Each structure stands twice: as C-alpha cells, then as structure tokens.
Amino acid sequence: MKGEKALPPKGTRDFGPEVMAKRNWIIDRIREGYRKFGFSELQTPAMENLSVLLGKYGLEGDKLIFKILNSGQYLGKDKDDGISSSDLERGESAVTKKISEKGLRYDLTVPFARYVAANHNELSFPFKRHQIQPVWRADRPQKGRFREFWQCDADTVGSSSLFSDAELIIMAHEILFSLGIDNFRFLINHRRILEGVGELCAPNLELSQFTGTLDKLDKIGKEKVFEQLQLQGVEQQGIDFLDRYLDFGDMGEIEQVFEDKSPESALAAGIQDLKRIISLVENGSQNSRLVFDPSLARGLDYYTGSIFEIVIPDSGIGSICGGGRYDDLTGIFGVSGIPGVGLSFGLDRLYEYFESKNLFPENTSGSPEFIVCHVDRGSMEGAWTLWTKLSQSGISGFVYPESAKIKKQFQYADRNNIQFVIVVGPDEIEQERYSLKDLRSGEQFSFSTEELIEKIHG
Amino acid sequence: MKGEKALPPKGTRDFGPEVMAKRNWIIDRIREGYRKFGFSELQTPAMENLSVLLGKYGLEGDKLIFKILNSGQYLGKDKDDGISSSDLERGESAVTKKISEKGLRYDLTVPFARYVAANHNELSFPFKRHQIQPVWRADRPQKGRFREFWQCDADTVGSSSLFSDAELIIMAHEILFSLGIDNFRFLINHRRILEGVGELCAPNLELSQFTGTLDKLDKIGKEKVFEQLQLQGVEQQGIDFLDRYLDFGDMGEIEQVFEDKSPESALAAGIQDLKRIISLVENGSQNSRLVFDPSLARGLDYYTGSIFEIVIPDSGIGSICGGGRYDDLTGIFGVSGIPGVGLSFGLDRLYEYFESKNLFPENTSGSPEFIVCHVDRGSMEGAWTLWTKLSQSGISGFVYPESAKIKKQFQYADRNNIQFVIVVGPDEIEQERYSLKDLRSGEQFSFSTEELIEKIHG
Numbered sequence: 001m002k003g004e005k006a007l008p009p010k011g012t013r014d015f016g017p018e019v020m021a022k023r024n025w026i027i028d029r030i031r032e033g034y035r036k037f038g039f040s041e042l043q044t045p046a047m048e049n050l051s052v053l054l055g056k057y058g059l060e061g062d063k064l065i066f067k068i069l070n071s072g073q074y075l076g077k078d079k080d081d082g083i084s085s086s087d088l089e090r091g092e093s094a095v096t097k098k099i100s101e102k103g104l105r106y107d108l109t110v111p112f113a114r115y116v117a118a119n120h121n122e123l124s125f126p127f128k129r130h131q132i133q134p135v136w137r138a139d140r141p142q143k144g145r146f147r148e149f150w151q152c153d154a155d156t157v158g159s160s161s162l163f164s165d166a167e168l169i170i171m172a173h174e175i176l177f178s179l180g181i182d183n184f185r186f187l188i189n190h191r192r193i194l195e196g197v198g199e200l201c202a203p204n205l206e207l208s209q210f211t212g213t214l215d216k217l218d219k220i221g222k223e224k225v226f227e228q229l230q231l232q233g234v235e236q237q238g239i240d241f242l243d244r245y246l247d248f249g250d251m252g253e254i255e256q257v258f259e260d261k262s263p264e265s266a267l268a269a270g271i272q273d274l275k276r277i278i279s280l281v282e283n284g285s286q287n288s289r290l291v292f293d294p295s296l297a298r299g300l301d302y303y304t305g306s307i308f309e310i311v312i313p314d315s316g317i318g319s320i321c322g323g324g325r326y327d328d329l330t331g332i333f334g335v336s337g338i339p340g341v342g343l344s345f346g347l348d349r350l351y352e353y354f355e356s357k358n359l360f361p362e363n364t365s366g367s368p369e370f371i372v373c374h375v376d377r378g379s380m381e382g383a384w385t386l387w388t389k390l391s392q393s394g395i396s397g398f399v400y401p402e403s404a405k406i407k408k409q410f411q412y413a414d415r416n417n418i419q420f421v422i423v424v425g426p427d428e429i430e431q432e433r434y435s436l437k438d439l440r441s442g443e444q445f446s447f448s449t450e451e452l453i454e455k456i457h458g
Numbered sequence: 459m460k461g462e463k464a465l466p467p468k469g470t471r472d473f474g475p476e477v478m479a480k481r482n483w484i485i486d487r488i489r490e491g492y493r494k495f496g497f498s499e500l501q502t503p504a505m506e507n508l509s510v511l512l513g514k515y516g517l518e519g520d521k522l523i524f525k526i527l528n529s530g531q532y533l534g535k536d537k538d539d540g541i542s543s544s545d546l547e548r549g550e551s552a553v554t555k556k557i558s559e560k561g562l563r564y565d566l567t568v569p570f571a572r573y574v575a576a577n578h579n580e581l582s583f584p585f586k587r588h589q590i591q592p593v594w595r596a597d598r599p600q601k602g603r604f605r606e607f608w609q610c611d612a613d614t615v616g617s618s619s620l621f622s623d624a625e626l627i628i629m630a631h632e633i634l635f636s637l638g639i640d641n642f643r644f645l646i647n648h649r650r651i652l653e654g655v656g657e658l659c660a661p662n663l664e665l666s667q668f669t670g671t672l673d674k675l676d677k678i679g680k681e682k683v684f685e686q687l688q689l690q691g692v693e694q695q696g697i698d699f700l701d702r703y704l705d706f707g708d709m710g711e712i713e714q715v716f717e718d719k720s721p722e723s724a725l726a727a728g729i730q731d732l733k734r735i736i737s738l739v740e741n742g743s744q745n746s747r748l749v750f751d752p753s754l755a756r757g758l759d760y761y762t763g764s765i766f767e768i769v770i771p772d773s774g775i776g777s778i779c780g781g782g783r784y785d786d787l788t789g790i791f792g793v794s795g796i797p798g799v800g801l802s803f804g805l806d807r808l809y810e811y812f813e814s815k816n817l818f819p820e821n822t823s824g825s826p827e828f829i830v831c832h833v834d835r836g837s838m839e840g841a842w843t844l845w846t847k848l849s850q851s852g853i854s855g856f857v858y859p860e861s862a863k864i865k866k867q868f869q870y871a872d873r874n875n876i877q878f879v880i881v882v883g884p885d886e887i888e889q890e891r892y893s894l895k896d897l898r899s900g901e902q903f904s905f906s907t908e909e910l911i912e913k914i915h916g
Contacts, residue, residue, distance in 0.1 A: 071596030
C-alpha cells in the first residue's frame with residue numbers, strides 16, 4: 001500500500017497546508033466580493049439524482065458524470081430485479097440504469113436551478129446567490145484538467161433587469177482588482193447580436209449551429225471556420241458579411257454597416273442592450289476593462305442575452321471567468337418564467353495563473369505567529385506555562401511538544417513559516433525574561449511576558 | 459420534474475442562505491480555534507480509491523461506503539472483461555469489484571492517514587492539520603442522521619507528547635467558549651486504564667472485546683452489560699470489581715483500590731498519563747470542564763491512549779466532539795512509527811443543538827448592509843449612480859434591479875434581512891439628499907451621500 005497506492009485517485013489532488021492557504025487567499029477575495037454585492041451563499045449536496053443531471057450537458061456530458069452505485073442490495077432481492085444477461089448484451093447504459101440512481105454534480109448551475117425550482121414559492125426574487133464548491137467530471141486527466149475542480153458561481157435570478165448584468169460585471173472587476181489582477185480584458189458580446197448576424201450571414205442555419213461553429217474561432221482560426229460554414233451551405237456573400245463583422249472594433253461600426261439592413265431586428269435589440277450595460281458599467285467604475293468582442297459566442301445554447309468571458313492576455317491560460325444572461329433557468333424542472341444572469345470564476349485556473357507567475361503575496365501561509373521552544377526537558381513545563389499566558393492573550397502559537405535539540409526546533413519553526421521563536425531555559429524561567437527571535441528580520445530580543453505579547457501582536 | 463423530483467437525494471440537504479450563514483458562523487469559530495493553535499488546513503478529494511477505503515471501518519462500514527461506477531466502458535471492451543453470469547450469481551460484492559474502483563470518503567481520518575503516508579518524507583513532524591469537509595455514508599436516513607454530513611477534525615501526528623493531548627483539550631474548550639457554550643462536560647478516560655481494569659476484571663477477554671461490551675453502557679445500562687460479560691465467561695468477582703470501578707468519581711479512588719493489585723500495570727501507566735494531561739490542562743485553563751469518566755470506552759480499537767468525548771447535559775443530542783490518542787496512524791499504508799492525537803467536532807450536531815435551543819446570535823445572516831430603492835422608473839438611473847458611490851466606499855449593498863412599487867421593495871429588504879433602505883426619487887436626486895430608513899430601529903433620516911456612508915459604516 002506504500003508509495004503510489006497512497007496517492008489520491010487519478011485526476012484528483014490533495015491540498016496540503018501551503019496550497020490550501022493560497023487557495024483560501026483567492027477564495028476569500030472572491031467570496032468577499034460576492035457578499036459585498038449581496039450574493040448570499042448556497043450549498044447543494046455533492047450527489048444529485050441522475051434524473052436531475054442527465055440530459056442537461058449533452059450526450060458527451062452525460063458520459064462524463066460520475067455515477068454512484070446504489071447502496072445495499074443493488075442487484076435486487078430477487079434475481080430478476082437486477083442486471084439481466086440482455087442488459088449485459090446492451091452494454092453500459094442499460095446496466096447503469098439498473099444499478100445507479102445518483103451521480104456527482106457536474107457543475108453548479110443545474111443544482112442551483114433544481115434548488116430554485118424546489119423552493120420558488122419561498123424565495124424572494126430577485127434571488128442573488130453565490131456558490132463555491134467542487135464539481136466532478138470523468139474527463140481524461142491532463143495538465144490543468146482535473147476530475148475534481150472548483151467553481152465559484154454568482155447569479156441573480158428572477159429579474160431581467162440589465163442592472164443585474166452591469167452589477168455582475170462591476171463585481172467581477174472589483175474581485176480581480178482585489179486579487180491584484182488589473183491586466184485583464186472583459187470580453188462581452190450579446191446573443192441577439194449573433195442572432196442578427198446569423199440571420200444576415202447564414203439564414204439557412206439554426207442559431208445554435210451558427211454560434212457553435214463560430215465558437216471554434218479561437219481553436220481553428222477564421223479560415224477554417226469559414227470553410228466549415230461554406231460546407232454547411234452558407235453563401236459567399238454571408239461569409240463576406242461575417243468577415244467584416246468579425247473585424248469590427250466597436251458596436252458603432254456594426255450599427256453603421258448593418259442597421260439599415262434590419263432596423264427592427266434582433267441585432268438592433270442586442271446592440272441596444274449591450275450599449276446600456278456598457279454605459280451602466282462605465283457609470284459605476286472608472287476602470288472598466290470591457291471590450292466588445294464580436295467573435296465571442298460561448299458554446300452553450302442556454303444563454304439568450306449578454307455573454308462574457310474574462311481573459312488575461314499572454315497568461316497562457318484560457319478564460320478565468322465566463323457568464324451571461326439566460327431567460328429560463330428552471331424550465332427544465334417544470335417552473336417557468338425565471339430569467340437571470342450569472343458568472344463563474346474557475347478557482348483552479350486562477351490558482352495556476354498565480355502560481356506560474358509567482359503572484360501570491362508572501363503572507364498567505366496562515367502559519368501561527370509564534371512557537372515556544374525549550375533548551376532542555378526540564379524547561380518544558382515553563383515553556384507550557386508561558387504558552388498558556390501568550391495564548392490567553394489571543395495570539396496564535398504553540399509549544400514544540402517533544403524534547404529535542406534547540407536547532408531541530410528552530411528548523412521546525414523555519415519550515416513551518418513561523419515568524420517568532422521564543423526560547424525558554426532555566427535562566428529564562430528564573431528571570432521571567434525570554435529570548436525572542438524574529439526569523440524574518442533576524443532580530444533577537446530579551447522580553448518579559450507582557451513585552452512578548454506586545455511585540456507579537458505588532 | 460416539478461415538486462419532489464427537484465429535491466436533493468434522500469439523506470442529503472440543500473443549505474439555503476440563512477442556514478449557510480449559521481453553519482458558517484459555527485465553522486468560522488472552529489476554524490479560527492484550529493488556526494490559533496497552529497493546525498493548518500488540509501483538503502483531500504471527495505473520492506478515494508477503494509483499496510484505500512475498504513477494510514478500514516469493519517464489514518458494516520464497507521457496506522456503507524458509496525461506490526462510484528468506473529467511467530467509460532466499465533464493462534470492458536471485450537465482453538469477458540466485464541460482469542459474468544457467475545459474478546451475478548455471487549452477488550453485489552463480486553459485481554462491485556468488476557465495475558467500481560473508487561468510493562466517497564467515509565471519514566476524514568483515513569484520507570488523512572493516506573496523505574501522511576504518501577508525504578511522510580516531505581512533512582515536518584509534529585504535523586498539525588485540520589480538515590473541515592463533508593463525508594458520505596450510505597446509512598438509512600433518519601432524523602439527525604444524514605448521508606452527507608460534515609466533520610471538523612484536528613490532529614497532531616508524529617509526536618507522543620502529552621502536551622499535544624492537553625493542547626487539543628484546551629483548544630476544544632476555547633472553541634466551545636467562543637461559540638458561547640459553557641455548560642459542556644469534557645469526559646476523559648484512558649485506554650490503558652481500561653486495559654488494566656480488563657486484566658483485573660475479565661482476564662479471559664481480549665481488550666477490544668471488553669471495551670466493546672463496556673461501550674454499550676450508555677445504550678443498554680449496567681445490568682445488561684454485566685449479564686453480557688457473564689455470558690462471555692467473566693467471573694462474579696470480576697463483575698464486582700467492575701461495578702466498583704464504574705462508580706469511581708476520580709482517579710484517586712482507583713489508585714487506592716487497585717494500585718496495590720498491579721503496581722507496574724497498564725492501569726498505573728494510564729493513571730499517570732491522565733493525571734499529567736489533566737494537570738497540564740488545568741495549568742493552561744482556568745475553566746477546565748474535564749471530568750474523569752471511568753465508563754467512557756469509545757468503540758474504535760484504533761485508540762491506545764487518552765480518549766475523550768464532549769457532551770452537553772440535557773441537550774437531547776449525543777456527543778458533539780470525540781477523539782483520543784493512537785499510536786499508529788499510517789501503519790495500514792505501510793508507514794509505521796507515526797503516533798498522534800486528534801479530535802473531531804460534528805458540525806451537523808452542533809447546528810441542531812444551536813437551532814433547537816435558539817442559540818444563534820441575531821446577526822449571522824451575512825446580508826448586505828443596504829439596498830437602494832427607487833420611487834419610479836425615472837429614478838433608477840439616479841439610484842444606480844448613488845449605489846456606485848456607496849459601493850466604492852466599501853459598504854455592501856445593491857440597487858433593487860427592477861422597477862416596482864416601493865412597498866414591494868421594502869418587503870424585499872425586510873425578507874432579506876437588510877438593515878438600511880435608501881429611497882431615491884426625483885426630489886432626492888435634485889437635492890442630493892436621500893431618505894434612509896433603518897429597518898431595525900425604525901428610525902428615518904435625510905442624508906447626503908457622505909452622511910449615508912458614515913451612518914452605514916457605523
């Protein structure tokens with residue numbers, strides 16, 4: 001069982017003290033931002049019924065849901081209840097149905113929608129919630145892709161007000177500033193603009209087909225996207241339109257070029273919404289990083305209004321946040337008429353970014369402030385008494401619990417990133433003055449108990 | 459899908475904003491205590507390999523582990539890899555082996571042991587960690603028993619020093635005081651005392667058999683325990699000894715009665731350890747709630763030294779915390795020589811206790827401080843501008859995002875426990891003075907922006 005067998009499952013990770021302190025440093029700032037803007041916390045269970053999860057993420061998504069074996073006698077008490085040889089013939093999907101009713105959540109949106117549907121009579125709308133929890137996907141593990149990872153969601157539901165879009169955008173700015181990130185670009189587009197462009201450029205395609213192809217721009221480039229559209233029957237004139245559209249730097253240009261072509265169109269409505277959102281954001285923030293990105297499509301059909309993504313140029317990572325407006329959160333659960341807007345920060349990507357650029361501040365460690373060491377076994381009792389006094393004053397620390405060479409105790413303090421080392425020996429106990437070493441500055445003092453407290457309290 | 463189908467799986471719960479705020483209030487205090495005493499945070503994945511989990515919790519425990527279906531083609535590419543009809547004949551355990559390699563963690567101790575075993579070369583001992591995460595058990599759900607619940611563990615490993623036992627005990631006191639609980643009893647006993655008593659009373663039994671029977675005292679009472687011991691072949695003289703032992707109020711009495719019978723025994727060693735721990739705790743805390751409890755046995759064979767449980771008399775709930783010393787954390791993972799001492803608070807029980815006794819403070823809600831309302835659609839822009847100024851000053855709140863009757867907006871503020879309601883109308887915008895209502899005190903003011911900030915900052 002030694003060695004590799006004591007590792008966590010493939011694609012999952014242990015987070016030791018140092019990593020946890022850094023992750024918490026990020027989470028605390030995200031959560032603080034969410035709370036400041038009035039998004040209260042929700043947590044849902046790790047497990048959901050498969051009836052809730054399946055069919056929400058496409059066929060590919062269904063396969064990536066971790067399914068949980070029914071507990072107890074899942075083969076049934078009677079042999080006929082269980083897996084039959086014809087189930088075995090038909091394969092996994094037939095067998096799974098017989099033996100699994102629950103799965104691990106795949107994202108935070110579907111459990112949130114389920115929660116809102118189950119509680120819509122008690123909730124007061126607009127309902128603003130945040131949720132910071134792990135999600136699980138049975139993806140093939142690879143660098144930067146995990147089977148357990150954290151999402152940090154915030155949504156306002158039960159309102160179609162563009163105030164809510166703008167508020168989320170301002171909040172995301174403020175969170176990133178509080179993390180010390182200010183070189184980000186907040187890319188924004190609008191589904192109805194894409195719809196309008198789609199009507200003009202590719203009238204033969206469904207919107208989801210059009211945006212689905214457009215969404216590949218980042219990965220395969222403009223030429224390949226055009227080729228695919230041509231294969232899908234889009235005419236040359238449409239491709240030319242699209243080419244021009246993709247080069248637009250601001251919405252004014254779109255209006256100039258397209259407005260007369262469709263004055264009452266989805267395009268006009270999208271442009272109007274987006275202008276309003278941008279104006280609200282710029283009214284509310286002197287440091288807007290909003291950039292209109294005509295190519296931003298976001299794959300999910302779910303979105304119906306504004307769509308956005310936050311990227312850090314030259315960071316080597318994808319978007320660190322994405323979101324948008326949708327007009328029906330809970331229809332899948334039989335409750336209609338609940339629109340909303342939301343965003344999600346990816347904790348693991350942010351962590352990777354901070355780590356790779358060495359951006360974490362020095363003092364995230366969460367280490368205790370002091371440790372009491374002792375020069376010999378006989379001084380341990382005195383060390384204990386001193387510790388209890390320091391601890392009762394509210395400062396954080398402990399006594400090195402074993403009798404050990406003082407050098408070893410100092411090494412321990414150093415490895416655990418503890419700033420203040422107090423040394424207790426027979427002389428110190430007699431004189432009630434203790435030696436204090438500040439491992440950061442290298443300074444050394446001789447202090448009474450009161451002076452120690454004052455020094456460490458800072 | 460409406461109604462019951464939108465509920466979380468049986469035995470699991472959604473935690474809405476109000477419940478989350480209260481749970482966080484408890485967790486924050488536990489975590490603050492753990493950190494103050496130098497226990498840094500560890501998190502392990504929800505999933506563990508079954509090779510790690512199985513065999514650690516007894517046969518009954520193995521059944522209660524939630525098992526996860528292997529992802530992808532778990533029946534194998536070749537039909538012979540998968541479940542055979544003879545597997546089906548043999549039942550669940552044979553089938554499970556073929557299709558499941560991972561399970562959800564059942565407690566935090568085994569994942570912690572796995573982590574220490576995997577990282578023992580890099581960790582600096584004594585290693586002090588805390589871990590606050592959910593665990594999952596496929597128990598039959600019933601009142602107060604859930605399939606997903608939270609444990610809050612703290613352990614010091616790599617040290618056999620009794621300082622560590624005493625430190626944990628003082629920490630638990632401090633955490634409970636910080637939660638406003640001071641009517642608890644901290645029951646303590648020692649495995650070696652039980653071993654000594656077992657040698658004297660029931661020399662024919664294994665220690666685990668003896669403590670296993672003793673552990674039923676709470677549930678079935680003294681007479682029934684004695685009956686069972688007699689059936690196990692314990693002699694009347696032994697039962698009489700045990701009867702006397704169980705009535706002891708302090709360790710002094712045990713020494714008087716038993717000392718001469720076994721001067722060099724496990725009993726003497728246990729008494730010595732326990733006296734030392736109690737003296738260290740009383741040296742370190744003026745408010746010790748330590749009570750020697752001769753009947754405390756704790757079922758797990760795992761413990762080898764001090765054992766303890768915290769109970770609140772007349773609370774109607776079981777113990778809210780338990781723990782003890784063990785001499786081999788990681789032997790099961792092939793790494794020996796790592797003793798330790800740990801404890802675990804049960805978050806869900808603490809929550810139930812606070813809720814049932816109405817002990818939560820009023821201000822756990824985590825609601826934002828203010829909301830900006832508007833008397834008509836035309837005032838929404840002005841409300842937005844005012845909000846951006848207030849928000850930039852650091853106070854938390856938002857604009858009611860929809861155009862609505864002012865009464866509805868006040869009701870919303872009230873239901874969401876928001877203290878300050880600011881009302882913006884055409885007059886307020888012109889005069890740049892806004893009406894502020896304090897929903898807690900009922901007071902009403904007319905304030906400039908600066909005065910608003912000052913008032914709300916408090």
